[in-house]
Amino acid sequence: MTFRTLTRPLAGGAAMATAIAALGVPAAPAATALPVESHRPSTTAPVVIGHRGASGYRPEHTLASYRLAIRLGADYVEPDLVSTKDGVLVARHENEISGTTDVAQHPEFADRRTTKTIDGRPVTGWFTEDFTLAELKTLRAVERLPLVRPDNTRYDGMFEVPTLDEVLALVRQEERRTGRRIGVYPETKHPSYFDGLGLSLEEPLVAALRRHGLDRAGAGVFIQSFETANLRDLAQVTRVPLVQLVDASGAPYDLARAGDPRTYRDLTTPAGLAWIATYADGVGAHKDLVLPRDAVTGATGEPSDLVPDAHDAGLLVHVWTLRDENQFMATNFRRGADPNAKGDGYAEATAFLDAGVDGIFSDHPDTTVMALEDWLAAADRSA
Ligand code: G3P
Numbered sequence: 001m002t003f004r005t006l007t008r009p010l011a012g013g014a015a016m017a018t019a020i021a022a023l024g025v026p027a028a029p030a031a032t033a034l035p036v037e038s039h040r041p042s043t044t045a046p047v048v049i050g051h052r053g054a055s056g057y058r059p060e061h062t063l064a065s066y067r068l069a070i071r072l073g074a075d076y077v078e079p080d081l082v083s084t085k086d087g088v089l090v091a092r093h094e095n096e097i098s099g100t101t102d103v104a105q106h107p108e109f110a111d112r113r114t115t116k117t118i119d120g121r122p123v124t125g126w127f128t129e130d131f132t133l134a135e136l137k138t139l140r141a142v143e144r145l146p147l148v149r150p151d152n153t154r155y156d157g158m159f160e161v162p163t164l165d166e167v168l169a170l171v172r173q174e175e176r177r178t179g180r181r182i183g184v185y186p187e188t189k190h191p192s193y194f195d196g197l198g199l200s201l202e203e204p205l206v207a208a209l210r211r212h213g214l215d216r217a218g219a220g221v222f223i224q225s226f227e228t229a230n231l232r233d234l235a236q237v238t239r240v241p242l243v244q245l246v247d248a249s250g251a252p253y254d255l256a257r258a259g260d261p262r263t264y265r266d267l268t269t270p271a272g273l274a275w276i277a278t279y280a281d282g283v284g285a286h287k288d289l290v291l292p293r294d295a296v297t298g299a300t301g302e303p304s305d306l307v308p309d310a311h312d313a314g315l316l317v318h319v320w321t322l323r324d325e326n327q328f329m330a331t332n333f334r335r336g337a338d339p340n341a342k343g344d345g346y347a348e349a350t351a352f353l354d355a356g357v358d359g360i361f362s363d364h365p366d367t368t369v370m371a372l373e374d375w376l377a378a379a380d381r382s383a
């Protein structure tokens with residue numbers, strides 16, 4: 001089983017070859033000849049990551065959402081991870097769950113509504129760390145964006161909050177069913193916060209990967225984090241490739257808390273990227289960092305230097321998040337004035353592929369996969 005393959009190295013391959021060589025993998029083509037113990041999927045083709053599953057079509061972070069992403073052709077599915085009170089990793093974008101579950105409809109949990117400080121900000125609602133897994137399993141997922149994605153609300157109340165173990169089992173099951181290689185791309189959410197509660201995310205994450213035979217390079221797993229310290233710790237205990245997430249503004253919470261003045265922007269300079277390369281294998285970049293938007297028109301223009309600079313540092317670049325609705329796009333990809341209508345996600349994905357990214361997080365994996373397959377075919381034709 002392999003990921004999507006190329007018949008030739010990609011254009012601009014010098015930087016890519018450097019990046020791949022730095023990961024200890026032959027550059028290309030020979031997808032099936034790559035060693036099992038590689039840090040890189042067995043191809044140089046960019047990958048499509050089903051963001052929270054196929055969250056454009058199903059309530060996010062449900063098994064139904066991940067399953068659909070796989071069926072739509074995603075190479076990876078992305079569970080964001082938080083902890084329950086009894087230390088079980090579950091897939092939720094935040095530990096506060098009022099926006100993505102029906103917890104507010106459960107009178108037995110009404111007294112658990114509270115306000116906490118998460119990464120320096122007050123947050124009010126219900127929190128996974130106040131629920132055992134058994135309690136959490138009595139809740140049902142709901143659509144986060146009901147006004148943007150009203151069709152998805154028909155699935156409200158149907159799906160449980162899945163554990164990481166359940167996600168990994170689903171992926172294995174879908175690999176067997178499809179004969180395709182399907183990766184998993186877990187993100188640790190608020191790692192310093194959970195560490196402070198005595199509910200560290202990293203140990204159960206590595207333990208789960210080990211249980212499923214995935215704690216090794218070449219297993220089709222990336223671990224991502226917006227913080228840096230937990231990735232630096234993870235680099236000591238796992239061979240799974242690590243991805244430093246970088247936002248378009250702000251700073252990693254762990255650095256800010258430690259008095260380190262570096263921002264995400266600082267981490268995208270050549271010096272910042274060189275530092276990231278000491279512990280990680282890639283950057284997961286806000287898409288505006290790769291294709292900046294004009295301050296007046298809101299349209300994308302020429303790519304920034306981030307992709308070539310990251311490749312020079314030996315880092316992959318995966319961008320987040322492509323979503324088909326107009327409101328999430330730069331103005332040049334929008335179609336019509338309705339913010340909830342679909343824009344040209346195909347053109348947007350193609351623009352990022354042209355900019356040289358190695359992977360795309362997408363809420364609508366079918367759109368991104370179609371763009372990628374056409375883009376790869378065009379690359380082959382021009383070879
Ligand atoms: O992990 C990539 C992307 O998902 C980061 O943003 O907030 O959707 O987890 P978020």
Ligand code: CA
Pocket residue numbers: 078080187
């Ligand atoms: Ca994420």
